Amino acid sequence: MGGSFLIVYYLLSVSFSLPIPSIAIASTDADLAQPSFIPINRDLYHSSDALIEQIKSLVHRHPDKLTVETIRAGNKGYKSEITVVTYCHSRKDSDDKSKFRILLSFGQHGRELITSELALRILSILSEEQFLPKMDRASLNSTLENVVVKVVPMENLNGRKLVEAGNLCERRNGRGVILIGIGDYDPYEENPGIAPFSEPETQIMRKLAVSFDPHIWINVHSGMEALFMPYDHKNRTPDGLPSQQMRLLLEELNNVHCHNRCMIGSGGGSVGYLAHGTATDYMYDVVRVPMPFTFEIYGDSTATTKDCFKMFNPVDHTTFKRVLNDWAAAFFTIFKLEPRQIDVQSKAHKVDKWVSIDDYFDA
Numbered sequence: 056m057g058g059s060f061l062i063v064y065y066l067l068s069v070s071f072s073l074p075i076p077s078i079a080i081a082s083t084d085a086d087l088a089q090p091s092f093i094p095i096n097r098d099l100y101h102s103s104d105a106l107i108e109q110i111k112s113l114v115h116r117h118p119d120k121l122t123v124e125t126i127r128a129g130n131k132g133y134k135s136e137i138t139v140v141t142y143c144h145s146r147k148d149s150d151d152k153s154k155f156r157i158l159l160s161f162g163q164h165g166r167e168l169i170t171s172e173l174a175l176r177i178l179s180i181l182s183e184e185q186f187l188p189k190m191d192r193a194s195l196n197s198t199l200e201n202v203v204v205k206v207v208p209m210e211n212l213n214g215r216k217l218v219e220a221g222n223l224c225e226r227r228n229g230r231g232v233i234l235i236g237i238g239d240y241d242p243y244e245e246n247p248g249i250a251p252f253s254e255p256e257t258q259i260m261r262k263l264a265v266s267f268d269p270h271i272w273i274n275v276h277s278g279m280e281a282l283f284m285p286y287d288h289k290n291r292t293p294d295g296l297p298s299q300q301m302r303l304l305l306e307e308l309n310n311v312h313c314h315n316r317c318m319i320g321s322g323g324g325s326v327g328y329l330a331h332g333t334a335t336d337y338m339y340d341v342v343r344v345p346m347p348f349t350f351e352i353y354g355d356s357t358a359t360t361k362d363c364f365k366m367f368n369p370v371d372h373t374t375f376k377r378v379l380n381d382w383a384a385a386f387f388t389i390f391k392l393e394p395r396q397i398d399v400q401s402k403a404h405k406v407d408k409w410v411s412i413d414d415y416f417d418a
């Protein structure tokens with residue numbers, strides 16, 4: 056598959072669908088065999104093993120605030136595991152359902168290494184081992200008392216291993232399926248799963264989302280600078296107050312932390328194609344998360360299509376640091392949101408309108 060496949064892909068996209076991130080930055084399978092121009096900068100980036108190890112020892116040093124669990128799943132001889140870290144100001148309250156719940160996932164696509172580095176940075180700041188410039192720790196502490204944050208630092212560990220082995224453009228999981236979110240199934244996608252939730256990675260994420268029942272969920276990617284809200288499968292945002300609140304939040308984040316460079320809006324309306332079965336839409340329509348987002352935190356549009364490390368990740372120290380600082384600050388802006396700023400009531404009444412996954416994917 057190569058150029059000709061890409062053309063067919065474009066044609067399909069006119070009437071059907073494509074996953075996030077966009078075709079503009081997408082590569083095809085043909086790229087995987089080609090060496091990339093810039094290799095992974097090992098001075099800046101942890102290996103997947105080292106990153107998970109760092110996170111586990113961070114948790115070990117802060118048992119009062121942090122806990123870690125490893126969730127495993129598998130089928131047909133394919134196995135995956137996902138590390139989940141839970142932050143709660145006072146650990147014993149982490150199951151307190153009156154708290155404001157935030158779920159963050161990073162590293163869904165293996166080539167987007169920067170996102171997992173951001174997860175480590177956020178956890179280091181939550182544990183108070185690192186600090187954000189200009190952050191008022193006292194006021195932050197008082198707001199963090201009211202939140203529980205679950206962080207998935209590396210959703211697609213098997214795919215990430217392929218990237219580290221040299222397939223720098225790889226964004227599929229360990230058996231060649233592109234995960235586009237909780238609902239990883241899109242028959243028009245270049246490497247769809249065999250059915251919705253066919254992949255262990257997405258099964259784990261669904262289980263986590265349903266049991267944690269977050270108010271905010273953010274799926275963090277790289278490849279461009281953008282802040283997306285529902286819908287991915289329609290070229291508009293949802294109606295009503297929660298949708299307006301989402302847009303206001305994204306506008307603030309763009310002004311304060313993205314230097315007004317971020318594209319904002321519905322994934323489907325902004326990127327120029329509609330993507331079906333994405334995690335954002337599933338979280339909004341099925342799990343009823345009031346505020347589900349996809350953040351794209353970095354992209355280098357000057358990189359050639361085979362230069363994937365450079366296209367998806369900062370390659371120099373200054374940019375690396377800037378991206379981590381800007382986006383860590385953006386996430387702490389979100390942690391400081393008051394639950395009352397979100398239409399939590401809408402979550403309560405939405406639950407009885409729960410629809411089955413089959414209905415969702417048949418729609």
Ligand SMILES: [Zn+2]
Nearest residue numbers: 076164276277
């Ligand atoms: Zn991605």
